[in-house]
Amino acid sequence: MISASPSGEQFVHIHRVCETIEEALEEAEAILITVPAIAHEYYAHACAPYLKNGQMVVLNPGSTGGALAFKKILRERGARMDVPICETNTLTYICRLVGPSRVKITSRSKVQFASLPGKKTMECYQIFKGLFPESTERKNVLETSLTNINAVLHPPGMILNAGWIEHAKGNFSYYCEGTTPAVARVMEKVDKERMAICQKLSFKSDRFLDFFYKAGSTSERAYQSGSLYQALQESEPNRFIRAPENLSYRFLTEDIPFGIVPMAYLGRMLDVPAPIINALIDLASIINGIDYWKTGWTLEKMGIQGMSLEGLLNYVENGISA
Amino acid sequence: MISASPSGEQFVHIHRVCETIEEALEEAEAILITVPAIAHEYYAHACAPYLKNGQMVVLNPGSTGGALAFKKILRERGARMDVPICETNTLTYICRLVGPSRVKITSRSKVQFASLPGKKTMECYQIFKGLFPESTERKNVLETSLTNINAVLHPPGMILNAGWIEHAKGNFSYYCEGTTPAVARVMEKVDKERMAICQKLSFKSDRFLDFFYKAGSTSERAYQSGSLYQALQESEPNRFIRAPENLSYRFLTEDIPFGIVPMAYLGRMLDVPAPIINALIDLASIINGIDYWKTGWTLEKMGIQGMSLEGLLNYVENGISA
Numbered sequence: 001m002i003s004a005s006p007s008g009e010q011f012v013h014i015h016r017v018c019e020t021i022e023e024a025l026e027e028a029e030a031i032l033i034t035v036p037a038i039a040h041e042y043y044a045h046a047c048a049p050y051l052k053n054g055q056m057v058v059l060n061p062g063s064t065g066g067a068l069a070f071k072k073i074l075r076e077r078g079a080r081m082d083v084p085i086c087e088t089n090t091l092t093y094i095c096r097l098v099g100p101s102r103v104k105i106t107s108r109s110k111v112q113f114a115s116l117p118g119k120k121t122m123e124c125y126q127i128f129k130g131l132f133p134e135s136t137e138r139k140n141v142l143e144t145s146l147t148n149i150n151a152v153l154h155p156p157g158m159i160l161n162a163g164w165i166e167h168a169k170g171n172f173s174y175y176c177e178g179t180t181p182a183v184a185r186v187m188e189k190v191d192k193e194r195m196a197i198c199q200k201l202s203f204k205s206d207r208f209l210d211f212f213y214k215a216g217s218t219s220e221r222a223y224q225s226g227s228l229y230q231a232l233q234e235s236e237p238n239r240f241i242r243a244p245e246n247l248s249y250r251f252l253t254e255d256i257p258f259g260i261v262p263m264a265y266l267g268r269m270l271d272v273p274a275p276i277i278n279a280l281i282d283l284a285s286i287i288n289g290i291d292y293w294k295t296g297w298t299l300e301k302m303g304i305q306g307m308s309l310e311g312l313l314n315y316v317e318n319g320i321s322a
Numbered sequence: 323m324i325s326a327s328p329s330g331e332q333f334v335h336i337h338r339v340c341e342t343i344e345e346a347l348e349e350a351e352a353i354l355i356t357v358p359a360i361a362h363e364y365y366a367h368a369c370a371p372y373l374k375n376g377q378m379v380v381l382n383p384g385s386t387g388g389a390l391a392f393k394k395i396l397r398e399r400g401a402r403m404d405v406p407i408c409e410t411n412t413l414t415y416i417c418r419l420v421g422p423s424r425v426k427i428t429s430r431s432k433v434q435f436a437s438l439p440g441k442k443t444m445e446c447y448q449i450f451k452g453l454f455p456e457s458t459e460r461k462n463v464l465e466t467s468l469t470n471i472n473a474v475l476h477p478p479g480m481i482l483n484a485g486w487i488e489h490a491k492g493n494f495s496y497y498c499e500g501t502t503p504a505v506a507r508v509m510e511k512v513d514k515e516r517m518a519i520c521q522k523l524s525f526k527s528d529r530f531l532d533f534f535y536k537a538g539s540t541s542e543r544a545y546q547s548g549s550l551y552q553a554l555q556e557s558e559p560n561r562f563i564r565a566p567e568n569l570s571y572r573f574l575t576e577d578i579p580f581g582i583v584p585m586a587y588l589g590r591m592l593d594v595p596a597p598i599i600n601a602l603i604d605l606a607s608i609i610n611g612i613d614y615w616k617t618g619w620t621l622e623k624m625g626i627q628g629m630s631l632e633g634l635l636n637y638v639e640n641g642i643s644a
Contacts, residue, residue, distance in 0.1 A: 160605075163479065164486035166502035167494075180488035182569055182609040189608045247504055276608060279601035283482075286511045286598060287504040 025050040030058060030127055034091070036250060037063035037258035044073035053081045056115070056124050062087025063254065064148045065262035065297040067116040067141040071319070072303030082319075084115040086124050089147040092132055094215075094237065106237055110215060112147055114138040117319030139203065140316040146198050146266075151259030152208045154251035155280045156186040162247060162287055170245040175238035184229035186276060191228075193274040194263060200270045201313070247287055256284045257296030265299045270309060347372040352380060352449055356413070358572060359385035359580035366395035375403045378437070378446050384409025385576065386470045387584035387619040389438040389463040393641070394625030404641075406437040408446050411469040414454055416537075416559065428559055432537060434469055436460040439641030461525065462638040468520050468588075473581030474530045476573035477602045478508040484569060484609055492567040497560035506551035508598060513550075515596040516585060522592045523635070569609055578606045579618030587621045592631060 018024040025031060025047060033043050040059060047057070051074070059066040067087040074085075088111040095105040113128050115121040118140030125137040138144050157174060158165070160183045164172065172178060179187075191208045198205040206214075209231055213223040222234040232238070244251060260277045267274040285292045299305040304312055307321070315321055340346040347353060347369060355365050362381060369379070373396070381388040389409040396407075410433040417427040435450050437443040440462030447459040460466050479496060480487070482505045486494065494500060501509075513530045520527040528536075531553055535545040544556040554560070566573060582599045589596040607614045621627040626634055629643070637643055 157485065159482065160609075161483075161485035162504045163483035163500050163502045164489075166504055167486075167499050172489075177489050178485050180485045182484045182488055185611070186605065186608050275604045278597075279604040282597045282601040283508065283605075286508050287482075289507070 021046045022050045025052075025055070028055060030056050030131070032058045032060050034060045037061075037066055037254050040066050040070055040258075041073060044070045045077065048074050048077035048079050051079060051081055051083045053083065056084045056086055056127065058113075058124075058128065059085070059087040060092055061090045061111070061148070062141065062144060063258040064145045064151055064260070065302045066145070066258065067114075068145070068302035068304060068316075069297050071116055072301060075303065084117065084120040084124050084319075085141075086113060086115040086121075086128065087141055087144050088113050088135070089138075089144040090149055092135075107216060108132070108134055110134045110136065112136055112138045112144050114141045114144045116141045116316060118317040119319075140313075142201055142266075142312075142316050143198075143203055143205075146194060146201070146263065147205055147211070148259055148263075149208055149211050150251075151255050151263065152187055152191045152194060154255040155260055155284065156190060157183055158244075158247065158249075158251045159280050159283050159287070160186060161243065165243050165245075165247060168243075170243035172243050173239065174241050174243035175232050175235055178243055179229065179232040181229050184227070184232065186280075188228050189276045190260070190280070193267065193272070193277050197263060197267050197270060197272050197274070200272050200309070252284050252288060256281055257292045261292055261296030261298075262302060265297075265302075269299060269304075269307075269312075343368045344372045347374075347377070350377060352378050352453070354380045354382050356382045359383075359388055359576050362388050362392055362580075363395060366392045367399065370396050370399035370401050373401060373403055373405045375405065378406045378408055378449065380435075380446075380450060381407070381409040382414055383412045383433070383470070384463065384466060385580040386467045386473055386582070387624045388467070388580065389436075390467070390624035390626060390638075391619050393438055394623060397625065406439065406442040406446050406641075407463075408435060408437040408443075408450065409463055409466050410435055410457070411460075411466040412471055414457075429538060430454070430456055432456045432458065434458055434460045434466050436463045436466045438463045438638060440639040441641075462635075464523055464588075464634075464638050465520075465525055465527075468516060468523070468585065469527055469533070470581055470585075471530055471533050472573075473577050473585065474509055474513045474516060476577040477582055477606065478512060479505055480566075480569065480571075480573045481602050481605050481609070482508060483565065487565050487567075487569060490565075492565035494565050495561065496563050496565035497554050497557055500565055501551065501554040503551050506549070506554060508602075510550050511598045512582070512602070515589065515594070515599050519585060519589050519592060519594045519596070522594050522631070574606050574610060578603055579614045583614055583618030583620075584624060587619075587624075591621060591626075591629075591634075 067085040071085045090109055090111055092109055092111050093105045094107045094109055095103050098104045113125055113135045115124040121137055129135055157178050161178045195205050209228055212218055212231055217235050217237055218231040219234040222230040261281055264274050264277045264281055281292055307315060389407040393407045412431055412433055414431055414433055415427045416429045416431060417425050420426045435447055435457045437446040443459055451457055479500050483500045517527050531550055534540055534553055539557050539559055540553040541556040544552040583603055586596050586599045586603055603614055629637060
């Protein structure tokens with residue numbers, strides 16, 4: 001494994017490679033699950049028999065609702081232990097695979113971190129911040145899940161450029177050319193719907209633009225303008241990233257079912273209208289011929305179906321239903 | 323005015339040019355209003371004082387709900403006369419303005435025709451078919467309004483190519499390059515939602531593909547394939563039509579508020595789900611910064627708010643509420 005930046009290209013030693021999940025988990029203190037959200041269900045089932053008290057799981061990232069869904073599967077599998085399931089709101093590195101065993105890391109992300117149950121967040125964060133000192137802690141996994149910024153950034157561009165992506169097989173600059181004023185307006189609306197859900201849950205989320213600027217992804221001038229369009233036009237790290245070659249790409253296949261679908265369900269549960277989030281999910285489902293309302297994290301899969309607002313806040317704090 | 327095809331280029335004599343609506347309407351038997359739907363409201367107000375019994379109005383085309391909305395305005399203006407308000411489902415010609423006073427007509431359309439009230443459709447059609455013998459009559463204006471095929475054809479391509487249109491300023495072939503498999507799937511879904519509303523109103527509509535083929539717009543092979551994608555790829559008349567230069571074009575500004583918005587309201591009134599039609603309206607509203615749910619033909623503007631299915635069918639047949 002090669003880390004190319006910021007400290008130059010280097011070989012990264014892996015402490016130990018295991019052949020089975022059982023072996024990998026045996027002596028682990030913190031179990032970082034760094035896979036696309038579509039694989040979380042698989043890993044929950046794979047880990048369930050071997051997790052032990054005193055360990056912690058970290059979904060890196062949890063997308064939207066990852067920790068909730070992971071814990072629900074552990075409960076269903078009858079796991080009795082009390083392992084905190086933590087998540088970050090986005091991946092700890094901005095990186096791309098550039099060849100076999102070669103990863104280019106552009107930057108370390110300032111991720112947000114929380115645990116389910118929320119009452120163990122501080123305890124878990126003490127361990128996590130030893131690995132990722134740039135990270136900050138949030139109260140509970142609703143706060144990390146609802147700051148899944150990929151869910152704001154990716155679906156509008158995919159849907160509003162669906163024809164272009166298919167026709168040109170992705171041969172254009174996704175974030176720069178693909179984010180036109182209309183696309184940016186839809187992103188801003190998704191972001192507002194997301195923030196309205198946060199507000200209903202009694203916490204204040206930064207705007208997408210704030211995260212984007214603080215991560216060093218755009219210029220001071222663009223940030224001051226308050227325009228998401230300008231922020232994407234002036235995003236140096238994103239300037240040359242090509243659009244996906246087709247529509248079966250994680251910007252839809254991950255960020256719809258494990259990004260905006262759980263947000264939409266949370267919005268519905270809390271009576272917060274989210275028409276544009278709903279519209280993107282409906283269109284993505286037709287575009288890819290998959291009912292993302294069913295394949296994504298539903299309230300039932302997240303284990304929070306039928307809860308009141310108070311019940312939900314109690315559950316994420318204590319990890320047990322009242 | 324020059325008609326270029328099918329009979330070659332020729333000068334078209336206009337019988338009489340009037341300076342006022344009053345003068346134009348004075349001796350008219352059939353009043354053809356051939357304007358974009360966005361101007362129907364204006365013409366309803368302008369004509370209201372001068373319409374007389376024995377005349378008929380034809381909205382060419384009525385888009386979706388044009389005749390209903392026109393009649394509602396006449397009622398509000400206190401017009402007491404009993405002038406049938408007719409509409410076609412699409413424009414009587416496929417044509418483009420090619421220069422000052424020059425229009426290129428590619429073909430005459432096989433339009434559908436109906437009157438409000440429906441009980442006068444046959445009487446009015448006798449006059450109309452003298453002008454347009456290729457036309458066919460339908461039972462009432464719900465049937466013409468719900469076969470507004472532009473409403474199926476245009477919005478999906480505009481929304482799913484919004485980024486491309488803005489970036490390239492429309493410099494691609496709209497119907498051919500812009501209709502990729504994903505775009506065609508969304509069109510097919512809009513068409514199914516439209517047909518489900520027709521079914522609830524107890525009439526059977528042809529598919530978009532049937533209209534498109536019968537109009538000579540695609541090949542026999544594409545028609546037999548049943549694929550809307552292939553039908554658009556093999557559409558000779560549409561092959562070289564460029565995409566609009568921006569998103570403030572009638573494919574959205576007309577076909578959303580006077581096309582799929584009234585369809586969506588009818589669907590809601592009749593308990594027919596139309597999620598993709600709704601999604602396109604919501605996205606178009608954000609894209610253009612206009613709430614098309616409000617600016618388009620609502621049930622109230624069409625004068626049918628609060629009617630039951632039976633009440634609605636009675637109204638379109640008799641022109642008066644039960």
